[in-house]
Amino acid sequence: DAGVTQSPTHLIKTRGQHVTLRCSPISGHKSVSWYQQVLGQGPQFIFQYYEKEERGRGNFPDRFSARQFPNYSSELNVNALLLGDSALYLCASSLDGGNTIYFGEGSWLTVV
Amino acid sequence: GNSVTQMEGPVTLSEEAFLTINCTYTATGYPSLFWYVQYPGEGLQLLLKATKADDKGSNKGFEATYRKETTSFHLEKGSVQVSDSAVYFCALLPGGSYIPTFGRGTSLIVHP
Numbered sequence: 001d002a003g004v005t006q007s008p009t010h011l012i013k014t015r016g017q018h019v020t021l022r023c024s025p026i027s028g029h030k031s032v033s034w035y036q037q038v039l040g041q042g043p044q045f046i047f048q049y050y051e052k053e054e055r056g057r058g059n060f061p062d063r064f065s066a067r068q069f070p071n072y073s074s075e076l077n078v079n080a081l082l083l084g085d086s087a088l089y090l091c092a093s094s095l096d097g098g099n100t101i102y103f104g105e106g107s108w109l110t111v112v
Numbered sequence: 113g114n115s116v117t118q119m120e121g122p123v124t125l126s127e128e129a130f131l132t133i134n135c136t137y138t139a140t141g142y143p144s145l146f147w148y149v150q151y152p153g154e155g156l157q158l159l160l161k162a163t164k165a166d167d168k169g170s171n172k173g174f175e176a177t178y179r180k181e182t183t184s185f186h187l188e189k190g191s192v193q194v195s196d197s198a199v200y201f202c203a204l205l206p207g208g209s210y211i212p213t214f215g216r217g218t219s220l221i222v223h224p
Binding site: 004031033040041042043044045048050055056058090092100101102103104105106 | 116148153154155156157158161201203209210211212213214215216217
């Protein structure tokens with residue numbers, strides 16, 4: 001079975017632009033969560049979705065938004081990009097948002 | 113609030129040496145505790161977990177014991193290999209919450 005898949009794997013954006021990152025969970029998993037990992041740090045929780053509803057939100061500005069589709073895939077959107085948004089964005093899925101989550105390989109975002 | 117503190121890295125060892133990576137936590141209630149491993153250029157993989165006090169998680173020769181009295185979850189391995197070189201993250205998930213907290217990560221470098 002395929003694991004959590006994310007796209008794109010790498011991208012470069014300019015300050016002020018918008019970015020959309022995509023995630024497909026493991027088949028059968030209904031929960032998707034998003035994390036930001038800055039170089040040298042641990043992942044920081046951004047959002048969790050379960051059954052298309054937002055179940056948790058971390059301490060990130062409103063420029064960050066996400067949604068989950070009927071097939072349980074998810075998008076993370078970031079508006080008005082700042083240099084500090086440069087990071088690895090990780091998606092994780094789980095059956096129900098419980099304590100066993102599986103990470104994708106991430107999307108590397110560089111803002112210049 | 114919840115927090116996870118890991119020992120500073122990098123930890124540099126020779127092959128077959130004994131490994132300990134310290135992790136202590138602060139949390140309300142009774143969290144579940146996790147160790148994740150991140151190989152270069154990849155996402156995080158769950159290494160082991162423990163969900164209640166005195167539980168021992170183990171996987172691939174690694175083990176960690178949930179010590180409530182010392183609020184610790186130290187990672188150990190009796191004999192490391194070059195292939196164990198990676199960054200190791202300690203994390204907690206509070207009971208009843210869907211929002212995990214990760215430590216900053218500890219880099220392990222194993223020399224032949």
